[in-house]
Structures are given as C-alpha cells and as structure tokens.
Amino acid sequence: MSRPREGTGVPLPLVVPAALAVAFLVLPVIGLLVRTPWSSLGEQLTAPGVGEALRLSLVSATAATGASLLLGVPLAWVLARSRIRGRSVLRALVTVPLVLPPVVGGVALFLVLGRQGIVGSWLDDAFGITIPFTTTAVVIAETFVAMPFLVISVEGALRAADARFEDVAATLGADRWTTFRTVTLPLVAPGIAAGAVLCWARALGEFGATITFAGNFPGTTQTMPLAVYLALQRDPEAAVVLSLVLLGVSLATLLLLRDRWLRGAAS
Amino acid sequence: MSLSARVRVQRGMLHVELDLEVADGEVLAVLGPNGAGKSTLLRVLAGLLPPDDGRVTVDGNPWDDVPAGTRLPPHRRALGMVFQDALLFPHLSVTDNVGYGLRTRGVPRAGRRAAAAAWLDRVGLGDLGDRRPAQLSGGQAQRAALARALVGDPALLLLDEPLSALDARTRLTVRAELRRHLAAFRGSTVLVTHDPVDAMALADRVVVVEGGRVVQEGAPAEVARHPRTDYVARLVGLSLLPGTGEGTTVRLDDGGVVAVAEEVRGPVFAAVRPESVALYRSRPDGSPRNVWRLRLTGATPHGATVRCDLGGEVPLVGDVTATAFAELGLVPGDEVWAAVKASEVSVYER
The missing domain is CATH 3.40.50.300 (P-loop containing nucleotide triphosphate hydrolases)
Incomplete structure (x- = not known):
C-alpha cells in the first residue's frame, strides 16, 4: 500500500472521480440558476396557480410527515427493540416502498383505496368516502413513499442509543410506556428530527405515486413537482421558475433545521 | 429477613x-x-x-x-x-x-x-x-x-x-x-x-x-x-499452596514441602505473604527452615518494592525492595534461592 500524497492526503484515483461527482451534482443546479429569467421572475411567480401549488405542496408534505411520525416512530421502536418473531421479514416489508418505483406504488394504492379497491369500495359503500383524486390521496401517496425514510432513520437512532438507560428507568419504577416517553424519545430526538426532514423532503418532491393515485387537478392535487412537469411542456421558462421555488424551499428548510439541531446539540 | x-x-x-x-x-x-x-x-x-x-x-x-x-x-x-x-x-x-x-x-x-x-x-x-x-x-x-x-x-x-x-x-x-x-x-x-x-x-x-x-x-x-x-489469593496478594498436613510440615499437592510452625494434619492450605519471602543469589545459611531453589518468571515494580513471580516446586510471589532487587541483579529466567520462616506460613483447613 502506498501512502497518500502529502498535502490533500487523498490519492489521485479517488480525487478525480470525487471531483467528477461534485461537478455532476452541482452543475444542474447552477444551470438552473443561469437559465432563470430573472427579469420576468416577479411576473412568473405571481402567475395564477403557482401560489396554490406551492401551498398545496407544503401542506401535504407536512401532513405526510406528521402521519409518518405518528405511525413510523412506533414502528421503528418495534423493529429496534421488541422481541417479536419475524422482525427481519417486517423490516424487509417496510423498506419495499424505498425500492418500489413510485408509479407502481401509486398503482398499488389505487388498487387498494380506489373506488373499486379492496378497502376503497368498502369506504365508499359504508361511509360514502372516495379517496382517489383528492388532497387526502396526495397525502396518502406521499406518506407511502416517504415514511420508510423516517422509519429507517429512527430505527438506526434507536439501535445506536444506549439501551442501558432504559434499564435504569425500569429500576426507577418506569413501565415501558413511561420509559419510552421520558427516556427513549428524548434520547433519539435528533434521529427523529433528521428522519422527519428526510421524510418531508421526499414527500415534497413526490411525483410518480401522486400523479398516479391523486391525479393532477390544480388546487386539490397539483403539487409543485406536477406543476413543474406540466409547465415544462407548455412554457419552459415557467418550469424553471417553479423549480427555483422548490429548490429555495428545500434549501431553506434544510439550513433552518440544521442550524437548530447544531444549537440543540451544543447546549 | x-x-x-x-x-x-x-x-x-x-x-x-x-x-x-x-x-x-x-x-x-x-x-x-x-x-x-x-x-x-x-x-x-x-x-x-x-x-x-x-x-x-x-x-x-x-x-x-x-x-x-x-x-x-x-x-x-x-x-x-x-x-x-x-x-x-x-x-x-x-x-x-x-x-x-x-x-x-x-x-x-x-x-x-x-x-x-x-x-x-x-x-x-x-x-x-x-x-x-x-x-x-x-x-x-x-x-x-x-x-x-x-x-x-x-x-x-x-x-x-x-x-x-x-x-x-x-x-x-x-x-x-x-x-x-x-x-x-x-x-x-x-x-x-x-x-x-x-x-x-x-x-x-x-x-x-x-x-x-x-x-x-x-x-x-x-x-x-x-x-x-x-x-482471591491473588487479589489479596497471597501465595496459596494446597497440600496435606503431616505434623509440622505440609506436603504440597504439586510436590514440594513447606515447614510450618504448628502441628497440622489432613488437607490444608498454606498461605505465604509476599513480604515474608526473602531472595538470595546463593543458598542462605542459618535459621530459615524453608529454602527452595526457584526460577524468577516475572518482576513488576510496585512503588518502592518489586513484586517477583517465582516458579518451581513451591510457586510463590515475593516482594523485595527495589535496592535489593538491583543488588541481586536478577532477570526473568534466573534461578534464585527463596527463604520463608516457618512461623510466617499461615495454615488453615481446606
């Protein structure tokens, strides 16, 4: 083995691909910024539908993140801590949406929750509830695609957390639910926050499952990614502006939350 | 209760x-x-x-x-x-x-x-x-x-x-x-x-x-x-020697004989404190009834003394002052004479 060169300390066979990777990841974003029609930016941003799509995207991504937290954190605990049988099978099932093409996920959701679907027909008959092509469908599609990110991240945090703290809590009179609330959750809070941001970002960018299961109706199901795609066919300049907005929102959220964690971890 | x-x-x-x-x-x-x-x-x-x-x-x-x-x-x-x-x-x-x-x-x-x-x-x-x-x-x-x-x-x-x-x-x-x-x-x-x-x-x-x-x-x-x-013997720094009492001597299970001060019969432990062990380059003359030719297997400094691990027919741990250790000029592997007074060996039933 040869020692890495002095100076950067990175061997040449690694430097070149790494530099290419950086260029590959950064250039498209720069291209976006270069092609932005800065002069007509204000006009484009206030165009009808833009505000609506943005609001719908933010609301549905946040709702999907909330649903994922509510269901995903307990699931992560079961995967990391419980002694139930078939845990590895369960974990494999949970990660299926990660590898499943989102369009396929949308089709699957449609088959289950659609009007003719197994659960959907019952919902329709019993309560008169129809899910597809509503904002609810958007949230469901985004939750389906994004929740595994949260589960995986929280499960990792739980595994990394020192389980002896839970033993201590038990010797101090805490039952398992109290232990979970007062010890486990605070210990893995940073992991949950990280998972929630991943989940939110994934939900915000969701396209395939949404368009398949929820359709593309301005005001109810047309989120920003759908609006971008549509605009690209009709008016590329508008697509660039919408993309820029989505990029700005993502970056702002990331920076804001990262700042907050860093401060939280330092204190 | x-x-x-x-x-x-x-x-x-x-x-x-x-x-x-x-x-x-x-x-x-x-x-x-x-x-x-x-x-x-x-x-x-x-x-x-x-x-x-x-x-x-x-x-x-x-x-x-x-x-x-x-x-x-x-x-x-x-x-x-x-x-x-x-x-x-x-x-x-x-x-x-x-x-x-x-x-x-x-x-x-x-x-x-x-x-x-x-x-x-x-x-x-x-x-x-x-x-x-x-x-x-x-x-x-x-x-x-x-x-x-x-x-x-x-x-x-x-x-x-x-x-x-x-x-x-x-x-x-x-x-x-x-x-x-x-x-x-x-x-x-x-x-x-x-x-x-x-x-x-x-x-x-x-x-x-x-x-x-x-x-x-x-x-x-x-x-x-x-x-x-x-x-436990190692923890408290004693050399523990299981054997059988035969009057004022104890015949060890691993061979070797230890002279003791009191009359003992049957299965016993003989225990020797490290500070009771004296080391000599040549066979010492005079009073001690327990003299064995042993081999130094290890030596670790402990403040002003050196703890010597001794192997042989009567395995012992002995403490000698750092000065004495230097004068003896011992290195691990050397043969050395170890002497312990019979009155310094404690004996108790197994």
Whole structure:
C-alpha cells in the first residue's frame, strides 16, 4: 500500500472521480440558476396557480410527515427493540416502498383505496368516502413513499442509543410506556428530527405515486413537482421558475433545521 | 429477613447457580472475576433478566418465583440500582435525574424537587442540581447516581461495580462516602465488585463467586486472611499452596514441602505473604527452615518494592525492595534461592 500524497492526503484515483461527482451534482443546479429569467421572475411567480401549488405542496408534505411520525416512530421502536418473531421479514416489508418505483406504488394504492379497491369500495359503500383524486390521496401517496425514510432513520437512532438507560428507568419504577416517553424519545430526538426532514423532503418532491393515485387537478392535487412537469411542456421558462421555488424551499428548510439541531446539540 | 434469593440461570456457556441471604441493613459483597456471573445475578434481582429457575423474595414479598409462575416486572420492585457508569439521563438536569424515581411514582413536581435537593445535599452536590450530567466529573456523577437510586427509599440496593470507572483518588473519597451512606441505609445491599478493597471497606459479608457458583463466603477480613481459591489469593496478594498436613510440615499437592510452625494434619492450605519471602543469589545459611531453589518468571515494580513471580516446586510471589532487587541483579529466567520462616506460613483447613 502506498501512502497518500502529502498535502490533500487523498490519492489521485479517488480525487478525480470525487471531483467528477461534485461537478455532476452541482452543475444542474447552477444551470438552473443561469437559465432563470430573472427579469420576468416577479411576473412568473405571481402567475395564477403557482401560489396554490406551492401551498398545496407544503401542506401535504407536512401532513405526510406528521402521519409518518405518528405511525413510523412506533414502528421503528418495534423493529429496534421488541422481541417479536419475524422482525427481519417486517423490516424487509417496510423498506419495499424505498425500492418500489413510485408509479407502481401509486398503482398499488389505487388498487387498494380506489373506488373499486379492496378497502376503497368498502369506504365508499359504508361511509360514502372516495379517496382517489383528492388532497387526502396526495397525502396518502406521499406518506407511502416517504415514511420508510423516517422509519429507517429512527430505527438506526434507536439501535445506536444506549439501551442501558432504559434499564435504569425500569429500576426507577418506569413501565415501558413511561420509559419510552421520558427516556427513549428524548434520547433519539435528533434521529427523529433528521428522519422527519428526510421524510418531508421526499414527500415534497413526490411525483410518480401522486400523479398516479391523486391525479393532477390544480388546487386539490397539483403539487409543485406536477406543476413543474406540466409547465415544462407548455412554457419552459415557467418550469424553471417553479423549480427555483422548490429548490429555495428545500434549501431553506434544510439550513433552518440544521442550524437548530447544531444549537440543540451544543447546549 | 429481607433478601432471600435462589437464582438459576443459563447465560451462554455460564451456568449461574447462586443462593443468597441478605439481612436488613446488611451489605453483601459479591466478589469475583469478570464473567463469573455477578452482573447476571444483579440483573435477575433487578428483574431485568428472568431466571430459568429459583425464587427471589424481598421482605417476604415474592419478586420472582419460577415454580409458582410469579414474576414482578422491574418497575414494580422497590429497588435502587447503581451502574458502573453513572448512566445519568443526559437530557435531564441533575435534580430531575435524582427525582426521576419519584416522577414515575406520581409525586408532584414540587415534592420531587424538594426530595431531590435534600438527597443532593446529602451526597455533597447541593449546588449542582441545575447542571447537566455532562458537566459533572466522574465522582460527582456517581454520587448523583447513588442519590437517584436511594431517593425512592428502596428495600433493596444493587451496586454494580460502582467505583471501578473512577480514577484512583476519586475512588478513595467516593468509597468513604459510600460507606457512610450504606451504614445509614436500612434496606439490604448487594454490591458486585472485582476489587477486594471495595469488598473489605464496604461489606459486612463477602461471597466469592467463580464460574457462577459461590466458592467462599465469610467476613471480609476472614476471606482476605484465609483465601480458598487462587483468584482471591491473588487479589489479596497471597501465595496459596494446597497440600496435606503431616505434623509440622505440609506436603504440597504439586510436590514440594513447606515447614510450618504448628502441628497440622489432613488437607490444608498454606498461605505465604509476599513480604515474608526473602531472595538470595546463593543458598542462605542459618535459621530459615524453608529454602527452595526457584526460577524468577516475572518482576513488576510496585512503588518502592518489586513484586517477583517465582516458579518451581513451591510457586510463590515475593516482594523485595527495589535496592535489593538491583543488588541481586536478577532477570526473568534466573534461578534464585527463596527463604520463608516457618512461623510466617499461615495454615488453615481446606
């Protein structure tokens, strides 16, 4: 083995691909910024539908993140801590949406929750509830695609957390639910926050499952990614502006939350 | 009456089979090497590990009774436990850590804070209650952990190597304080340690555990004076020589003969203290009746003395002053004459 060169300390066979990777990841974003029609930016941003799509995207991504937290954190605990049988099978099932093409996920959701679907027909008959092509469908599609990110991240945090703290809590009179609330959750809070941001970002960018299961109706199901795609066919300049907005929102959220964690971890 | 435990549990290759009785106010030290089953015993007593068989009764209440199918979960047991690393909850202040056991029992916030403050005063941390655990030193954290374990007035206190993570100086002061708190504690205490000094300083009684079983039991001073296994003998720095008494000599099981001062018969242990061993380059003349030609197998400096491991027909550990060691000019592998006065060999029944 040869020692890495002095100076950067990175061997040449690694430097070149790494530099290419950086260029590959950064250039498209720069291209976006270069092609932005800065002069007509204000006009484009206030165009009808833009505000609506943005609001719908933010609301549905946040709702999907909330649903994922509510269901995903307990699931992560079961995967990391419980002694139930078939845990590895369960974990494999949970990660299926990660590898499943989102369009396929949308089709699957449609088959289950659609009007003719197994659960959907019952919902329709019993309560008169129809899910597809509503904002609810958007949230469901985004939750389906994004929740595994949260589960995986929280499960990792739980595994990394020192389980002896839970033993201590038990010797101090805490039952398992109290232990979970007062010890486990605070210990893995940073992991949950990280998972929630991943989940939110994934939900915000969701396209395939949404368009398949929820359709593309301005005001109810047309989120920003759908609006971008549509605009690209009709008016590329508008697509660039919408993309820029989505990029700005993502970056702002990331920076804001990262700042907050860093401060939280330092204190 | 207090703690009465009969514990049978299999942990990998180790079969733990321990019977213990600890009276109210008594401190029992469980002394043994790593992997002897000490921590497993504590986890069973705490309810963190279900035993395969046995009974654990505290103040007459069954905590575990495998034949009867009774099992009290850990949070329903009136116990306090202190771990090797203090394991204070990092997200809570020191006061909230100490008050945690009251919070789980539904004591209102003001009451918890008052009780926690009183306990922090007792362990000498009265002005550190608002700190985070990360801002405490090791000794302070361990004191806070003790306060946290005792705040709920438990019937049973379990101490799992409570001093071994501390540096030598801190250990000394925390040990002295712990001794004071244990004397004031009315419940039963089980202290697990591999340090005989902890056991001597803190315990009323010692059980020595090896391979999941009790190999010796008694008052700390008795165990230190008359060890029955190599493990304890090494801990207290004695050379343990099992043999058979034949009048004023002991014929060792591994060969070799040791002269002793008193008349002994039957299976006995002969024990030699390191400071009783004298070393010579050539065979010494004169009084000592025990002179053996041994081989130096190792030498470690210990302050002003050098601890010499000696192999041969009578394996010994001997302490000589650093000056004497230098004058002898010994290196490991050298042959050397070792002499021990018969009156310096202690003999007791096996």
